[in-house]
Amino acid sequence: MSTKEKIQEDIEVAEKESNLNEIVLYNDDVNTFDHVINSLIFACEHTPEQAEQCSIIVHYKGKCTVKTGEFNELKPRCSMLLEAGLSAEII
Secondary structure, three states, rough: OHHHHHHHHHHHHHHHHHEEEEEEEEOOOOOHHHHHHHHHHHHHOOHHHHHHHHHHHHHHHEEEEEEEEEEHHHHHHHHHHOOOOOOEOOO
């Protein structure tokens, strides 16, 4: 493989990844861990372990990326989190 081919492959991968958005979940003093965990399992299809880890990160760091993907896929998931009373946004 020549150097030119390798550089082009790297650029194509970077272009694909740049179209991805993230749902960021923010900490609040209202919702319980159980509610956050259950909401992440329902809205983001997390495993219980993933949901628990995200809730702990949110609690200690103030925010956590809970789902990555295309905007159209993330919008209904973020809406479910918002309807559950959580603070989240797509970036």
